[in-house]
Structures are given as structure tokens and as C-alpha cells.
Amino acid sequence: MSNGLVALSSVAVLAVYTAGYQRTRSAAQQFDGEALERRAAAPVAMHPAAAIVPPPSPVEARASADAVPGKLPAPAPLPSRDQRPANPSSQTPSKPREVAEARDARPAASSSVATGDVATPAAPAESQPAVAPLAATSQPGTDVIASEGSHRTELAAPPIPKVQYKDGTYTGWGTSRHGDIQASVVIEGGRIMSATIAQCLTRYSCSWIAPLPPEVVARQSAEVDYVSGATESTNAFYYGVLEALGKAK
Amino acid sequence: MIQSVPLMGTIVTIQVVDRDDRVYEPGELAASIERAFDWFREIEARCSRFEPGSELMRVSAVPGVPVAVSPLVYEAVQFALAVAEETSGAFDPTVGRDMVRRGFNVEDRSGQPVHTTVGRDEGAAASYRDVSLDAEHHTITIGRPLMLDLGSIAKGLAIDMAARELAGFEDFAIDAGGDLYLSGRNPEGGEWSVGIRHPRLDRELIDAIHVSNQAVCTSGDYERRSAEGDSHHLIDPRTRESATVAASVTVVASTAMVADALATAAFVLGPVEGLQLLERERVDGLILTPALERFATSGMASRCATSA
Numbered sequence: 001m002s003n004g005l006v007a008l009s010s011v012a013v014l015a016v017y018t019a020g021y022q023r024t025r026s027a028a029q030q031f032d033g034e035a036l037e038r039r040a041a042a043p044v045a046m047h048p049a050a051a052i053v054p055p056p057s058p059v060e061a062r063a064s065a066d067a068v069p070g071k072l073p074a075p076a077p078l079p080s081r082d083q084r085p086a087n088p089s090s091q092t093p094s095k096p097r098e099v100a101e102a103r104d105a106r107p108a109a110s111s112s113v114a115t116g117d118v119a120t121p122a123a124p125a126e127s128q129p130a131v132a133p134l135a136a137t138s139q140p141g142t143d144v145i146a147s148e149g150s151h152r153t154e155l156a157a158p159p160i161p162k163v164q165y166k167d168g169t170y171t172g173w174g175t176s177r178h179g180d181i182q183a184s185v186v187i188e189g190g191r192i193m194s195a196t197i198a199q200c201l202t203r204y205s206c207s208w209i210a211p212l213p214p215e216v217v218a219r220q221s222a223e224v225d226y227v228s229g230a231t232e233s234t235n236a237f238y239y240g241v242l243e244a245l246g247k248a249k
Numbered sequence: 250m251i252q253s254v255p256l257m258g259t260i261v262t263i264q265v266v267d268r269d270d271r272v273y274e275p276g277e278l279a280a281s282i283e284r285a286f287d288w289f290r291e292i293e294a295r296c297s298r299f300e301p302g303s304e305l306m307r308v309s310a311v312p313g314v315p316v317a318v319s320p321l322v323y324e325a326v327q328f329a330l331a332v333a334e335e336t337s338g339a340f341d342p343t344v345g346r347d348m349v350r351r352g353f354n355v356e357d358r359s360g361q362p363v364h365t366t367v368g369r370d371e372g373a374a375a376s377y378r379d380v381s382l383d384a385e386h387h388t389i390t391i392g393r394p395l396m397l398d399l400g401s402i403a404k405g406l407a408i409d410m411a412a413r414e415l416a417g418f419e420d421f422a423i424d425a426g427g428d429l430y431l432s433g434r435n436p437e438g439g440e441w442s443v444g445i446r447h448p449r450l451d452r453e454l455i456d457a458i459h460v461s462n463q464a465v466c467t468s469g470d471y472e473r474r475s476a477e478g479d480s481h482h483l484i485d486p487r488t489r490e491s492a493t494v495a496a497s498v499t500v501v502a503s504t505a506m507v508a509d510a511l512a513t514a515a516f517v518l519g520p521v522e523g524l525q526l527l528e529r530e531r532v533d534g535l536i537l538t539p540a541l542e543r544f545a546t547s548g549m550a551s552r553c554a555t556s557a
């Protein structure tokens with residue numbers, strides 16, 4: 001078989017993009033609300049994992065929702081995801097995307113032939129026609145529904161809380177084999193205004209790492225635009241930023 | 250415009266080249282970049298194996314029960330299974346439990362231990378064959394206790410989604426901790442140049458290539474080392490040990506999802522079989538051994554500044 005996985009990946013990308021996470025999200029939030037009501041009525045945990053483990057505060061990811069450590073001044077506040085229309089294409093120039101999708105539709109078609117001989121349990125060939133209907137028929141979406149015979153148990157979709165940070169400047173340390181990096185994060189109006197390196201105790205001079213933020217990993221070498229393969233100092237800075245954000249809660 | 254945000258266990262940078270001759274609606278560029286980052290957040294929330302409430306963990310929690318999932322998780326798992334099938338299990342999304350056992354059970358972001366839903370003695374023989382999909386009802390069923398881990402596929406998918414979100418801008422770059430997608434041209438108007446990290450020297454490049462409208466992903470044994478010692482985070486699903494025959498694998502492909510998955514699989518397979526896999530899938534790739542021997546696909550050899 002040739003080119004099978006490449007084509008399959010294009011199909012998957014197209015399918016997920018077409019389904020759109022906004023649609024997914026609004027459905028998930030609605031479901032969350034319903035699930036909360038159910039939980040209030042019957043406080044017995046339906047989900048074993050939920051009973052054992054308190055949900056960790058997903059600070060960091062959500063934290064960065066408002067992170068604009070770019071070199072440009074922070075743009076005017078964007079409408080929050082929740083306020084955006086469910087239709088993902090309504091805010092983007094639709095023309096280029098249609099072109100792009102048309103381009104990707106071809107490998108999709110060929111892949112059903114190419115993968116026909118692969119006995120994946122998923123039977124990808126069968127699911128491919130689902131790509132278009134996926135968007136049109138609006139999948140039950142997102143909400144995790146376990147069904148066992150006729151008995152159906154509904155589980156809430158993962159909640160995605162927004163974290164509000166307290167204004168101020170916070171620091172955090174990240175470590176790498178080459179030494180420690182201290183990140184400094186400035187919060188204004190609950191938003192991350194900048195994330196920079198305050199100091200570094202590494203074998204290398206601070207001057208090499210200093211240019212990293214706000215561009216962090218971009219332009220990390222004079223000769224190339226980007227580098228493939230994670231670098232230690234990037235990871236150290238990441239952990240430093242997370243520690244700093246933890247203090248801003 | 251360039252922005253960096255800590256996401257998915259690394260720093261994600263998005264750069265859109267703002268050409269003088271391009272006219273955007275006010276805020277259009279910033280809004281598009283924000284939506285691109287939103288894809289990372291969305292996929293991280295749904296595919297995390299560090300959050301017990303994530304969709305992926307919910308599937309792993311109930312063996313034998315079909316669990317309806319979002320199109321996002323369904324497609325990701327379906328692709329993961331296809332890669333597993335194609336690589337005869339060298340890539341296997343059910344190795345999650347082994348990673349937990351080996352000390353990769355510390356949450357990337359908070360440092361808190363992961364709570365696996367799989368007991369210590371369970372799932373020893375679990376493989377991707379124990380995961381089944383129902384295309385009609387969009388459900389996933391695990392046949393026995395196991396932990397799904399989409400790791401590299403989730404990150405690749407997030408990069409691809411972000412790239413699609415930015416498709417109207419032509420010239421942009423997405424960097425998720427060294428996994429890249431480069432579109433169009435760089436700010437100087439030339440092809441994007443990408444350095445390949447030296448697998449043994451953190452700040453050195455072992456080679457550089459030029460790419461456009463493609464993803465470049467690298468799997469290396471240097472990425473995250475286990476607290477237990479020499480083992481790293483890439484597990485050979487067939488032996489359940491850390492793969493040791495390659496030091497790093499770099500793959501260039503049309504999507505980050507396939508580039509990331511094939512880099513991981515080729516890393517496990519090692520130089521000879523790994524190279525065969527990359528050639529068979531018609532992607533470009535470079536495999537480096539711990540002794541820094543180079544194994545490059547024919548297409549990659551012509552990309553590299555240093556001839557393989």
C-alpha cells in the first residue's frame with residue numbers, strides 16, 4: 001500500500017475541522033449544565049475515576065487563554081469562545097478554506113481505495129463518507145455517553161473552566177540539565193501581558209536564552225527559522241512560566 | 250505577528266508573516282491566531298491522559314462499554330489505530346499504562362501524579378487490537394483494561410487544526426515544542442529553513458532543511474527522560490521497553506499528525522525497519538543512531554544541507 005497513512009491523516013484533519021470545535025463546545029457546555037443538575041439531584045458519583053480523583057485545576061492551559069506574550073501590544077479583548085457563533089466559518093474568510101478543503105478532498109477519495117486492503121478495526125474506508133455528513137448532521141457530539149445494552153449512562157464532557165489571574169508580577173523556576181531558568185510573568189487585568197526570563201543559572205550565558213521570550217522558540221538559531229526537536233531551555237522556560245502562573249491564581 | 254503560549258506540555262509559538270501588501274480586517278489576524286491556539290486547548294482538554302475527566306480517560310475507564318465520543322477524539326483514535334495496524338504495533342496507542350509504570354506518571358503541568366484507571370497487574374497483554382470503533386454510532390470500546398494514549402497524535406492534530414485555521418494567511422509557522430508546520434514563505438520571502446536538533450548536544454543543529462506547506466516532527470530519546478534512569482518516554486509496545494536503536498527521527502510530511510506518528514513509529518522500529526516504513530509511506534525522514542549514523546530517505550537526503 002502506498003501513501004495510506006498520509007491520506008488518512010488528511011481525511012482525519014478535514015473531518016475534525018469540519019465538525020468544528022465550536023459546535024462541539026456549545027453542545028458540551030449544554031451537556032455540562034444538564035449533568036450538573038443531575039449530579040445535584042443524585043450526588044452519587046456515576047464515574048469511578050471522578051470519585052477517586054478530584055479534577056486537577058487545569059490552570060495552565062486555560063491560563064494561557066489570554067496569554068499574549070507577543071511583542072505587539074495586546075489586541076483588544078477578543079470575544080470569548082463562548083460568545084462566538086457556533087459556525088466556525090462565520091468569522092473566517094471562507095474562500096481560502098473552501099479551496100483548502102477541496103485540495104484535501106482528493107487524498108480523501110484516493111485513500112479509500114488505497115486503504116481498502118488494510119483490515120483496520122476502525123474500517124477507515126467506511127467512515128470516510130461520513131466526513132461531510134459529520135458536519136451537516138451535527139454529531140451527538142462530544143458528550144461522552146456510555147451505553148451498555150439498553151442501559152445508558154451519561155457522563156459529563158470535560159469541563160473547561162476559565163481561570164482568572166490576580167494582577168501582579170510572578171516568578172517561577174524551571175530546570176533543565178543545563179541549569180535553572182527563572183520566568184517572570186506579568187498579569188494585568190487578569191490577562192498575561194508578558195512572559196520573560198528573569199534570570200538563568202545555566203552553563204550558557206543568559207544572553208543566549210534572553211532573546212527566547214517573547215518569541216521563545218522562534219528564531220532560536222541565527223541560521224534557521226525554526227528548529228525541529230525540543231530544546232532543554234524551552235522546556236525549562238515552560239515549567240518556569242507554569243510555576244509563576246500557579247502563584248497568580 | 251508572533252505569539253507563544255504554554256500548552257500541551259511545551260511552548261507553542263505561532264507566527265504569521267504580516268505582508269505589507271496584505272490587508273486584513275481589524276483584529277482578524279489576532280482573532281485567527283487566538284482560534285488556532287484554541288484548537289490546542291480543545292485537543293489538550295479532550296485527549297489528556299493527565300485529567301481524569303478527559304474524554305480519552307473516560308473511554309479508558311469502562312472496559313467493554315461502547316463510549317460515544319466527539320468527532321475529534323474518534324478521528325484521532327481511528328488514525329492511531331490505522332498507524333498501529335500499518336506498523337504492526339510498533340506504534341500503539343495503548344502503551345499508556347506502561348508509561349505510567351515507568352515513572353511518566355507525573356502530570357506535565359502541575360507535577361501531580363497521574364491516577365491510572367488500570368491496575369498494576371492488568372492490561373499486561375493489552376494492545377491496539379483491544380480497541381474497537383463503531384463508525385455508525387461514533388463509539389469507542391476497549392476490550393480489556395488499558396489506557397489510551399494519543400500523545401504525539403494529539404499534538405500533531407492540534408498543529409494541523411491550527412494550520413487549517415490560519416490557511417487564509419498563506420505565510421505562517423507553528424512550533425509546538427519542536428514539532429512544526431511551515432506554510433508559504435518566511436519573512437524574508439524565502440523558503441522556511443528548519444534546523445534539526447542534534448540528538449546529543451542541546452544547542453547544536455545536526456542539519457538544516459528547507460520546507461514549505463509541510464510539517465516537520467522529531468522524536469528523540471532526549472525529550473523526556475524517566476526518573477528511573479536511562480529509559481525515555483518512547484516505549485516499544487512489542488517489548489514494553491524503551492526503544493534504544495535510534496537517537497532521533499525527523500519526519501517531513503503533509504500533516505503533523507502523520508509526521509509525528511511516523512517519527513514515533515520509526516523511532517521504535519530503528520534505522521533499518523524505520524527507514525523502510527518512511528519510504529513505504531512516502532514521507533521524507535532522517536533517522537540518527539546514538540552513534541550519529543545517518544539513515545535518510547531518498548527524498549530527505551536531497552533536502553539536507555549535509556549529504557546523508
